Amino acid sequence: MSNLSANMPFHFVSCMELREVLGKRAMDEHRLLELIEEVPADSIYYHTHSYFLRHAYTQQLYSNDFATWVVLYAQDRVLGERLGVLDPFDFSDIEQLRDEILRIMADHLNHSATVPRCVVSEPFEFIRSHIIEIPLGLETKTLSEFHDALAEVEVGAVYNHVCEARMRKRLLSVDFARWLSSEEGLGLQELALNVERVGRLGLSLEGMRNKILRLCDQELARQRGLHQSGDRDA
Amino acid sequence: MLEDYRDVAPQGTVELLRQLGRRVEGKSMVHVNSARYGGGVAEMLHRLLPLFEELGIKVRWEVMTGSDFFYRVTKSFHNALQGTKQRITPEMYDAFIECNRDNAKRLNLDAEFAMIHDPQPAALIDARPHGATWMWRCHIDVSTPQHSVWQFLRPFVVRYDAAVFSLPKFSQRLPLPQFLVYPSIDPFSEKNREMEPDEIDRILQRLGVPRDKPILLQVSRFDRFKDPVGVVAAYRQVKKSHDCRLVLAGGTATDDPEGAEVLAEVQEAVGTDPDVHILLLPPTANLEINALQRTATIVYQKSTREGFGLTVAEALWKGKPVIGGETGGITVQLIPGVTGFTVNSPEGAAFYTRRLLNEPELMSVLGRQGKEYARHRFLITRHLQEYLGLLIYLQQRVRDG
Numbered sequence: 211m212s213n214l215s216a217n218m219p220f221h222f223v224s225c226m227e228l229r230e231v232l233g234k235r236a237m238d239e240h241r242l243l244e245l246i247e248e249v250p251a252d253s254i255y256y257h258t259h260s261y262f263l264r265h266a267y268t269q270q271l272y273s274n275d276f277a278t279w280v281v282l283y284a285q286d287r288v289l290g291e292r293l294g295v296l297d298p299f300d301f302s303d304i305e306q307l308r309d310e311i312l313r314i315m316a317d318h319l320n321h322s323a324t325v326p327r328c329v330v331s332e333p334f335e336f337i338r339s340h341i342i343e344i345p346l347g348l349e350t351k352t353l354s355e356f357h358d359a360l361a362e363v364e365v366g367a368v369y370n371h372v373c374e375a376r377m378r379k380r381l382l383s384v385d386f387a388r389w390l391s392s393e394e395g396l397g398l399q400e401l402a403l404n405v406e407r408v409g410r411l412g413l414s415l416e417g418m419r420n421k422i423l424r425l426c427d428q429e430l431a432r433q434r435g436l437h438q439s440g441d442r443d444a
Numbered sequence: 445m446l447e448d449y450r451d452v453a454p455q456g457t458v459e460l461l462r463q464l465g466r467r468v469e470g471k472s473m474v475h476v477n478s479a480r481y482g483g484g485v486a487e488m489l490h491r492l493l494p495l496f497e498e499l500g501i502k503v504r505w506e507v508m509t510g511s512d513f514f515y516r517v518t519k520s521f522h523n524a525l526q527g528t529k530q531r532i533t534p535e536m537y538d539a540f541i542e543c544n545r546d547n548a549k550r551l552n553l554d555a556e557f558a559m560i561h562d563p564q565p566a567a568l569i570d571a572r573p574h575g576a577t578w579m580w581r582c583h584i585d586v587s588t589p590q591h592s593v594w595q596f597l598r599p600f601v602v603r604y605d606a607a608v609f610s611l612p613k614f615s616q617r618l619p620l621p622q623f624l625v626y627p628s629i630d631p632f633s634e635k636n637r638e639m640e641p642d643e644i645d646r647i648l649q650r651l652g653v654p655r656d657k658p659i660l661l662q663v664s665r666f667d668r669f670k671d672p673v674g675v676v677a678a679y680r681q682v683k684k685s686h687d688c689r690l691v692l693a694g695g696t697a698t699d700d701p702e703g704a705e706v707l708a709e710v711q712e713a714v715g716t717d718p719d720v721h722i723l724l725l726p727p728t729a730n731l732e733i734n735a736l737q738r739t740a741t742i743v744y745q746k747s748t749r750e751g752f753g754l755t756v757a758e759a760l761w762k763g764k765p766v767i768g769g770e771t772g773g774i775t776v777q778l779i780p781g782v783t784g785f786t787v788n789s790p791e792g793a794a795f796y797t798r799r800l801l802n803e804p805e806l807m808s809v810l811g812r813q814g815k816e817y818a819r820h821r822f823l824i825t826r827h828l829q830e831y832l833g834l835l836i837y838l839q840q841r842v843r844d845g
Contacts, residue, residue: 224460228833229624231609233617265820267782267813335612337624342833344463364456 214433218394219349220356220386222363225370227263227339229256234336238327239284242276242334243315251304253338258298258307259373260339262415263366273412274298276311279334284326289318299410304377341374353396353433357426360386360419368415376409384409386422401429446498452631453825461825464832465499468839472502474553476568477561478518480507482727484627484754485561485583488827491630495828501835506551508565510543518564524590525563525597537596544568557835559608566600577838580604583627585614585751585772605838610752611773623834626776628827629757629818634730636761639738647735653721658688658801661740663733663758666694666707669749671769673706674790676713676720678746681794683719686801693723693736737762742800742807746793750774757822760784760814765807767796777822783814 232253236242246254257275271278272294281290292314301307319325328334346363350356360368371385384406389395391402408421450458473496477485489505496503510518517536524530548571558578560568572578580601586594594616601607607622609615615622629636648655660679664670672692679690692710695703707722714720725732737743743759745768752773759766760777766784768774778784785796800807820826 224456224463226460226464226829226833228830228837231612231615231622231624233615233622265817267779267817333613337612340833340837342464342836344460346459346463362456364454364460366456366460 214353214396215351216389216395218389218392219351220389220395222346222348222350222359222367223370224344224346224364224367225341225374226344226366227256227260227341230338230340232336232338235333236328236336237333238325239280239286239289239315239319240325242280243312243319245334245336246276246308246311246315249336250338251308252340253336254304254308254311255377256337256339258296258304259377262373263369266414266416276334280326283328283330283332283334285329286318286326289315289326292318297410297412298373298377301377341370343370353390353398353401353426353430356390357423357430360426361423365415365419368419372409372415372418398429401425446495448632449823449825452819453823454820457825457829461495461499461829461832464829464836465501468832468835469500470502471557471835471839472504472555473557473559473835474504474506474555475559475561476506476508476551476553476565478508478510478515478564480505487633488627488824489561491633491824492828492831495824496831499832502555504552504555506553508543508547508551508568510547510564511539514539514543521563521593521597522584524593525586526584527588527590529590530593532590532593532596541567544570557838559831560604563597566597569600569603572603577605577842579606579608579834579838581608582614583610583751585611586616587614589616606834608834611776614751625827625830625834626773626822627752627754628822628824629754629761630824631761635734636758637734639731639734644735644738647732648739651721651723651732651736653689653691653723653736653739655739657719658686658741659691659736659739660688660742660744660797661691661693661736662744662746663693663736663755664745664747666703666710668702668706669747670694671746671748671790672710673713674748675744675746675793676710677790678744678793678797679720681791682797682801685798688719688741688801690720691723691736691740692721693725693733695725695727733758734762737764740764742767742797744793745769745774746787746790747771747774753777754822756784757818760818760822763811763815765800765810766814767793767800777817779817782810783817784810 234245236245261273271281277290277294280286298307348359350359375385387402387406390398390405404425405422408418446458475489479486493503493505517539520530520532544567548568553571554573556576558576559581561581562583566580569578602619604620606620607618608625609622610627612624662675666672737759743764743766745753745756747769750772756766756768756774756777760783766778768778768786770786770788775786778786780786787793
C-alpha cells in the first residue's frame with residue numbers, strides 16, 4: 211500500500227507576491243474603516259494573509275495588519291485584540307472576512323468616546339498583492355514522493371497550495387488535501403482531513419510544512435506496518 | 445553567475461528565478477538613468493543587469509547626458525522633490541525638457557520594456573516606441589515634494605504604464621499602478637563580499653584605525669540628515685562608561701558646500717579626541733567600507749531623514765548589530781530588539797550602544813538574526829525576483845488588454 215500511485219500526479223507550484231501601493235492612507239480608525247469598506251478584495255487579502263509570506267521576524271503582534279496598526283500606531287489595544295484574534299481560515303471568502311472586520315470596527319467605534327488616531331506619522335498604507343504562480347516542474351505520484359518534494363520546495367509553494375488555493379482561488383480547500391483525498395489522487399481521506407486542518411493551527415509556513423510532513427510520516431509508517439503484517443499473515 | 449547565489453540566497457531561490465526568467469525569456473528591456481558610475485542606482489544596475497542577461501532577457505543600459513546646467517537643474521529638482529524648497533526658474537524647466545528631447549534622439553530606447561530611473565530622464569516618455577511598456581522607477585522620497593516641481597513632473601509620470609517606489613510612504617497619488625520594490629545589496633560586490641582577516645587588517649592599518657577597542661561606525665555622507673554630530677554626541681555619552689573608538693567614514697565634500705559645512709561642525713564637535721577617526725573616502729572605496737563594517741562592533745545609521753538607507757542592510761549582512769534613526773527605509777530593516785534598534789535622539793543611540801556593549805550575547809543574537817533577515821529581504825536575488833514578477837504581470841496585462 212505504501213507504493214500506492216495516483217492516476218493524476220500532484221504538480222508543485224510556487225508563487226511570488228507583487229505588492230501594489232493603492233495610494234490610500236488612513237490616519238485614524240474611522241478613516242481606516244471607510245477604506246477597508248472600499249478597497250479591492252485583493253487588499254483585504256494582502257493585509258490578512260501576506261503575514262504568512264513575510265519573514266518570521268516581522269510577524270509582530272498580530273497576523274493581520276489592521277490589528278497591528280491600531281495597537282502600534284493608534285494605541286488602541288482593545289480593537290487590536292478584537293481584530294487580532296480573527297483567523298482567516300474561519301471564513302469561506304474574503305468578503306465574509308471583510309464584513310467581519312467592518313462589524314467589529316463599527317461596534318468598537320460606536321462604543322468609543324473618541325476616534326483613536328495615529329499619534330506618529332505612520333499612516334496605515336493600503337497595499338494589494340498580485341500573486342504570480344511559478345510552476346516548479348515537480349510532480350509526484352506517491353505519498354513518499356510527495357513527502358520528499360514538499361520537504362525541499364521553496365516555501366512559497368506551501369503558501370500557494372494552502373492559503374492561495376483556499377481563499378483567493380475559492381477552492382475552499384487546501385490543494386494538498388484535495389489531491390490526497392481525491393479518487394484520481396491517493397484516496398487517503400483521513401490524512402487529507404488532517405492536512406486540511408493544518409491551516410487552522412496558526413502556524414507559520416515552515417510550521418505548516420513540518421506539520422504536513424509529520425502527518426505524511428505517520429501515514430507512511432502506518433502503511434509500512436500494514437504491509438509487514440500482511441506479509442506475516444501470508 | 446546566478447548559480448553562485450545558491451549558497452547565499454534562501455532555499456529554492458535560484459530555481460524560482462530560472463522559472464520566472466523563462467516567462468520573459470527573449471524579451472528586450474532597456475534601463476535608463478543619468479550616471480554610469482557613482483550613486484546607488486548605477487551600483488545596483490551594474491550588478492542586476494548581468495543576472496537579467498543570464499536569464500535570457502535582452503537587456504541594455506542607456507545613460508543620459510547633459511550639460512553642467514542640466515545636472516544643476518536636476519539636483520535642484522531632486523532636492524525639491526524630497527521636500528527642500530528650491531528656486532526653479534522657467535529656464536530651468538526648459539533646460540530639463542530640452543535635455544530630455546536631445547537624449548531621446550541619441551539614446552536607443554527600442555525595447556519591449558523600459559525602466560526609467562528617477563526624475564532626470566522622466567520626460568523621455570515622449571519618445572516611447574509604440575507598444576512598449578514603460579515603468580518609472582523612483583528611488584527617492586516624493587511624498588512631500590515642492591508643489592510646483594511635482595506639478596511639472598507629474599504630467600510625464602502619469603503617462604507611464606506603472607511606477608515603482610521603494611516604500612509606500614514615498615509614493616504619490618497617481619492614476620497608474622504603483623508597485624513596491626525594496627532596493628538591495630549584492631553579497632558578491634566589493635562592498636559586501638567576504639574578506640580574509642589579513643586583507644581587513646591591511647586596510648584598517650592603511651586607514652589608521654587601530655583595533656584595540658570596540659569600534660562604533662557610521663558610514664555616510666557628511667550631510668545634516670545623517671546626523672553625524674548626533675553620532676558624536678552619542679559616542680561622548682558612551683565613552684563615559686566604555687572605552688571605545690568612533691569611526692565616521694564618508695565621502696569627500698569638496699563639491700558640496702553644505703557637506704563641507706557639516707564636516708567642519710563634526711570636526712569641531714570631535715575636537716582633539718584621538719579615539720575618533722574621520723575618514724574622507726572616495727566614492728570607489730568599496731573595499732575600505734567593507735573592511736570597516738566587518739571590523740565594527742556596532743554600526744550606526746543615525747539619520748533624521750533617510751531614503752532607504754542600504755548601509756543598514758550592508759551591516760546586517762555582515763552580522764553586525766545596527767542602531768538606526770527611526771525614519772525612511774531604516775524602519776523596515778531594523779526590527780527593534782530583533783535585528784537592531786531604532787532611535788530618535790543621540791541619547792537613544794547612547795542607551796542602546798551601552799546596552800549592546802554590556803551584553804555581547806545580545807550583539808551575537810541581533811547579528812545572526814540581522815543577517816538572516818537581510819538574506820530574505822534585502823539581497824539582489826529578491827530584487828531580481830520582484831522585477832521579473834513585474835515584467836510578467838505587465839506583460840500579462842498587455843495581453844489581456
